[in-house]
Amino acid sequence: MTEPTVNRIVTERRGHVLLIGFNRPEKRNAADFALLQQLSLAYGELDRDPQLRVGLVHALGDHFTAGLDLADVGPRLGPDGLDMVPDSGINPWQVDGTSLSKPVVMAVQGTCLTLGIELILASDIAVAAESTVFGQIEVSRGILPFGGATIRLPRAIGWGNAMRWLLTGDTFDAAEALRIGLVQEIVPDGTQFEHALALAERIAAQAPLAVQATLASARTAVRHGDAAAEAELQPALARLAATKDARIGMESFLSRTPAVFEGR
Incomplete structure (x- = not known):
């Protein structure tokens, strides 16, 4: 095409x-x-x-x-x-x-x-x-x-x-x-x-990987049901917790300064 x-x-x-x-x-x-x-x-x-x-x-x-x-x-x-x-x-x-x-x-x-x-x-x-x-x-x-x-x-x-x-x-x-x-x-x-x-x-302005994971979780629940979404919650949390953006978010919380997320 x-x-x-x-x-x-x-x-x-x-x-x-x-x-x-x-x-x-x-x-x-x-x-x-x-x-x-x-x-x-x-x-x-x-x-x-x-x-x-x-x-x-x-x-x-x-x-x-x-x-x-x-x-x-x-x-x-x-x-x-x-x-x-x-x-x-x-x-x-x-x-x-x-x-x-x-x-x-x-x-x-x-x-x-x-x-x-x-x-x-x-x-x-x-x-x-x-x-x-x-x-x-x-x-x-x-x-x-x-x-x-x-x-x-x-x-x-x-x-x-x-x-x-x-x-x-x-x-x-x-x-x-x-x-x-x-x-x-x-x-x-x-x-x-x-x-x-x-x-x-x-x-x-929010952490892009976290935004995408949140969107994906909600869509999984709608398309495949609650159980399918529930099964992915903890693995998704573990993946996000290991990202640089999660560290940036924590540092922002502790320092009370705006976070500038990088998407990684």
């Missing part, structure tokens, strides 16, 4: 944070095949680079995403679905058995439909502008959500809440998204990026 050259996703390194921006504002950031490929490549870069500790997904323009560009993507659907992940990429929705090892914060605004909601569900913390409108509208288009909403939404917000929005295709506002736990913060319009960046930088 050849890598795309159309600039649908823009990335920027901000310290240890990788900014990942949807860049198709003239189409309300609807995801065509090039955008899906480039987003996958950005996730691959975040996962591989030890200098990157957190991803921040945002969007240029007034809208986060209007969902899938079916005119472009539809003809590419084969009998096995959609093959959109280049060799060096990671599926951003993480529904193919491969999980991202680092946390992702999201900032959403305007319209956030279908794959946008599913990207929130595959991420870790979401900040929404107060006028954001959400919708999982696939049933209105004759298809089903295929980016994880049928799996993650009932678990995240409860069965009844999930079915209310999955089965009707209705849209809902940011207040409802906060009530059901889809997003963690609502902020004034135009400030969502700054609030999300502050959260991402706060996470990036």
